[in-house]
Amino acid sequence: MSSTVAVNGEVRRWEDLPLHDFAQGFFFGAGFFTTFRIDDGVPLFLARHLKRLAASVASFPETVRAPPSELLHPDAVREVLRRCLESDSALGPRYTGIGKLTASDGRLLLTFRAPSPDAERLQREGRAVDTVEAGAYRHGEPMPNHKGLSYFRQYSLMQRLPVLANDLGHACELPTANLFVLLDGALVTPPLDAPCLPGIIREVLLDAGHLDDLPVVERALPLARLSEARACVFTNSAVLATGVSSLLGRALPDSLSLAARIREHVLAMASREG
Amino acid sequence: MSSTVAVNGEVRRWEDLPLHDFAQGFFFGAGFFTTFRIDDGVPLFLARHLKRLAASVASFPETVRAPPSELLHPDAVREVLRRCLESDSALGPRYTGIGKLTASDGRLLLTFRAPSPDAERLQREGRAVDTVEAGAYRHGEPMPNHKGLSYFRQYSLMQRLPVLANDLGHACELPTANLFVLLDGALVTPPLDAPCLPGIIREVLLDAGHLDDLPVVERALPLARLSEARACVFTNSAVLATGVSSLLGRALPDSLSLAARIREHVLAMASREG
Structure with a gap:
């Protein structure tokens, strides 16, 4: 996984994220995610991924704390994605790989990993x-x-x-x-x-x-x-x-x-x- | 939850634990836990709890990284528990509350919470x-x-x-x-x-x-x-x-x-x- 991540729109280091901020997701599996392909810096079917993620979060309003809803819009995620890719020369604006959005504990976590070697x-x-x-x-x-x-x-x-x-x-x-x-x-x-x-x-x-x-x-x-x-x-x-x-x-x-x-x-x- | 926790036998602060160290547990729910009562500093049925936890971990050797097996022994947990309670005046050696042992990512996490208010x-x-x-x-x-x-x-x-x-x-x-x-x-x-x-x-x-x-x-x-x-x-x-x-x-x-x-x-x- 890449060291560059984003939490609620803010570019962060994966190593710096406290478990504390994702406790309900960790202890109870109370959260949802979606995994999407990024080709040459462009996320594929991002609007569809966000729609499904938001629907899952909305299905359990009492047990999963939703991230701020404006963060689940495609334009917001594209902007955060762009800042992540630009801030890390190991990624770069033409990055090809796998993005993952995880929603738990009122937070939206964006992470990156290389395409599967196989x-x-x-x-x-x-x-x-x-x-x-x-x-x-x-x-x-x-x-x-x-x-x-x-x-x-x-x-x-x-x-x-x-x-x-x-x-x-x-x-x-x-x-x-x-x-x-x-x-x-x-x-x-x-x-x-x-x-x-x-x-x-x-x-x-x-x-x-x-x-x-x-x-x-x-x-x-x-x-x-x-x-x-x-x-x-x-x-x-x-x-x-x-x-x-x-x-x-x-x-x-x-x-x-x-x-x-x-x-x-x-x-x-x-x-x-x- | 109490700020004092232990990871693989070492007393730590909950706020200091990185999500990074518990990634398989967080992203895939790949881990197990057990919750036990502590009365006056004494954990109830600890040997039984550890036996079940170890059996669950052993049931999935390819998908859950087990903590070092010696940490899953009652004497080892009692010793760590003692050090946690002694190191935190908000807990203390006569602590009454709920302990939780979570096994994931090759780690054993011990946490504490007060008895349920109801x-x-x-x-x-x-x-x-x-x-x-x-x-x-x-x-x-x-x-x-x-x-x-x-x-x-x-x-x-x-x-x-x-x-x-x-x-x-x-x-x-x-x-x-x-x-x-x-x-x-x-x-x-x-x-x-x-x-x-x-x-x-x-x-x-x-x-x-x-x-x-x-x-x-x-x-x-x-x-x-x-x-x-x-x-x-x-x-x-x-x-x-x-x-x-x-x-x-x-x-x-x-x-x-x-x-x-x-x-x-x-x-x-x-x-x-x-």
Whole structure:
């Protein structure tokens, strides 16, 4: 993580932040975050990230102290981001990496980290997803709709990267990514009440409604139907889309080109949204 | 919270601790804690608390960095506790209050807070528990067996204090306490796979096996059967036992005396365990 951070709009050093200022987030996981890509100094889909973060904070007014609302506006974050990048020559105004906004204890914390060292390899080779975490979620449970500091259920499974399934035996998501499969001539992703995170890349694809001539739809996804998928990708805001080279033991070579098409589409959408 | 704390055995100031040293706990809820009562400088059931904390840490060796294991021994904690109390005249060697041990990022943090200001009123008047959070847990899900920093599901419900029920319609626990009902001539508490926290007071009561002539048993507790309870208490390590004056709308006047009997029994057990 970069040493330069910002708290409520003020540029600070990560080493100087007291735990004291983030105690509710630390002790009770009472806070939310969002992670976004920064390409050449430009944050991707920032307005969407802030909208989701503000909605999560607003959903728990009695247990999460909200940061001042004016700090959750895209222009305010762009201005703080600009000052952070300019103040640190290791970052610089053309910085490419991952930004993270964390809201807890009445504060908005902005941090930076380098792109994952295996991001390029993941784009080239994809990633196998060969296990299921059965009953990881209950259908309709609300917490996985929020990216919260109480992230341990997902975090503890990130290395193994299983498909998280619900009590109905439906696929929900991966521990840190949304799931899409090419099935019945459509690009299918589980609905929010599966439950899953309303991921930003997921939302961008659903809002577009199609990928070239391929419809993009939300639909309940029984685990048994994964064996019929012609391709599979997972999406998140850092890598955008990663091809699933092997899904529950079945090789899916077409996943890599599908992931590449999604990344291209998403980057085009990002430059259009500005 | 008290300004005097300890990190890995060293007495420190709470205001001086950097967030940096607890980053995995903060960002991912990757850590565990336990809260225990200190009466006249003596921690209650410390060995049991440390055993549960160490077991939780050991359950996730790849995602939670364990503190040095020698720090999780009762003698080590008693020594650190003694030095904390002696070094701060606001605490003092005869301190009565609540201690908390938090394990994350390879560190063991010891903090102190005063007893809850409403603890005496709760003992006198009990507390109504009149709502249910249906399907809060899935039967058998493992995370509620650990007191983790990813505590938000429970924390967000602490004010309302509903009965947390599972997908089978069974009572599991309250957001920060175990549940006991007087039913069929026994003191009944839900089993760990309900799921619920293996709370220390719950464990002490189950280990004893009876309260005077009343058997103490683990048994699945369908919500419908709560209407037959003759009394109800909830237990935690801070207040020990609180009478439920009204359970789902039904007055239970006998809960107060049951809670008082449990507190007396638990304090006797505590002095026996030393």
